[in-house]
Amino acid sequence: ADIYFLFSGLIGRSWAMVFAAGGFKVKLYDIAQQQLTSALENIRKQMKELEESGFLKGALSAEQQLALISICTDLNAAVEGATFIQECTPENLELKKKIFGQLDLIVDDNVILSSSTSCLLPSKLFTGLKHVKQCIVSHPVNPPYFVPLVEIVPHPETDPSTTERTYALMKKIGQSPVNLNREIEGFILNRLQYAVISEAWRLVGEGVISPTDLDLVMSDGLGMRYAFIGPLETMHLNANGISNYCERYREGMRLVLNTFGPVPEFSGEIEQKISQAMSEKIPVVPKVLDARRKWRDECLTGLAKLKKQMKSD
Numbered sequence: 001a002d003i004y005f006l007f008s009g010l011i012g013r014s015w016a017m018v019f020a021a022g023g024f025k026v027k028l029y030d031i032a033q034q035q036l037t038s039a040l041e042n043i044r045k046q047m048k049e050l051e052e053s054g055f056l057k058g059a060l061s062a063e064q065q066l067a068l069i070s071i072c073t074d075l076n077a078a079v080e081g082a083t084f085i086q087e088c089t090p091e092n093l094e095l096k097k098k099i100f101g102q103l104d105l106i107v108d109d110n111v112i113l114s115s116s117t118s119c120l121l122p123s124k125l126f127t128g129l130k131h132v133k134q135c136i137v138s139h140p141v142n143p144p145y146f147v148p149l150v151e152i153v154p155h156p157e158t159d160p161s162t163t164e165r166t167y168a169l170m171k172k173i174g175q176s177p178v179n180l181n182r183e184i185e186g187f188i189l190n191r192l193q194y195a196v197i198s199e200a201w202r203l204v205g206e207g208v209i210s211p212t213d214l215d216l217v218m219s220d221g222l223g224m225r226y227a228f229i230g231p232l233e234t235m236h237l238n239a240n241g242i243s244n245y246c247e248r249y250r251e252g253m254r255l256v257l258n259t260f261g262p263v264p265e266f267s268g269e270i271e272q273k274i275s276q277a278m279s280e281k282i283p284v285v286p287k288v289l290d291a292r293r294k295w296r297d298e299c300l301t302g303l304a305k306l307k308k309q310m311k312s313d
Helices: 010-021 033-052 062-067 075-079 093-106 122-126 160-172 189-205 211-226 231-237 242-257 268-281 286-312
Strands: 003-007 025-029 069-072 082-087 112-115 135-140 149-154 176-179
Touching (some): 003 010, 010 025, 010 033, 010 135, 033 069, 075 082, 082 093, 093 112, 112 122, 112 160, 122 135, 160 176, 189 268, 211 268
Parallel strands (some): 003 025, 112 135, 149 176
Antiparallel strands (some): 135 149
């Protein structure tokens, strides 16, 4: 199988697990050996836990998947034989540009250079690189092991074959890729997320609803639906097709949307109010936060399993 290579932070480890579950050989690269050793330990522990609870992805056992993952601290060695490189450094433009600059000097014309960035535009990351045609953003959703979406965002000069190969690879490892036809600030997931966050912020700020009830509207209301179908299909099904929906609700939607306020500052009094409500529910203590994250991941795992089951029925 082909060799993939990543960085060993949280997203890098998750990607490594996703690729290994797909049966691919993975090399984890980082500058510090210690980082890599603890990353491997972490992956081993997670895979064992997933295997025990029956949530391990892919057809291979945890041991077989672990055998596919190797580590290295030498960039040249890491790149050798790689057909796809997924960069997972922190969201820092200068750092990422430096890494891609180094890679640009040592890769061949066949490897795909992919970034996990969640907000940096491809034109900012890749412009001026010799291998710009082979560069692309593949933005996963945290945690990628349980949430399959990957946003594929090309640079204006990205070769269509780079996009096609990346899409096919993501499909092959069991993720759900979506193609953006051009770059846009925030890509798609964050644009939708921020639209929801900003209206949530305004509603709580105006005292219309409490922070915990607001979250309930999503988790026990809209979110139930959105776990299986998107907003456009929801419209389609909630009337006799889209045109009928627009005919019925066009006026009402515009009326409501015109009452939306300006973009919030996300600071000050409202921030305190929301922070207090959230902290009462989940105290800002590493142990408590980690436990809640673990619970969230278990819920997502269960949901992913249910969705898979429903697809195969």
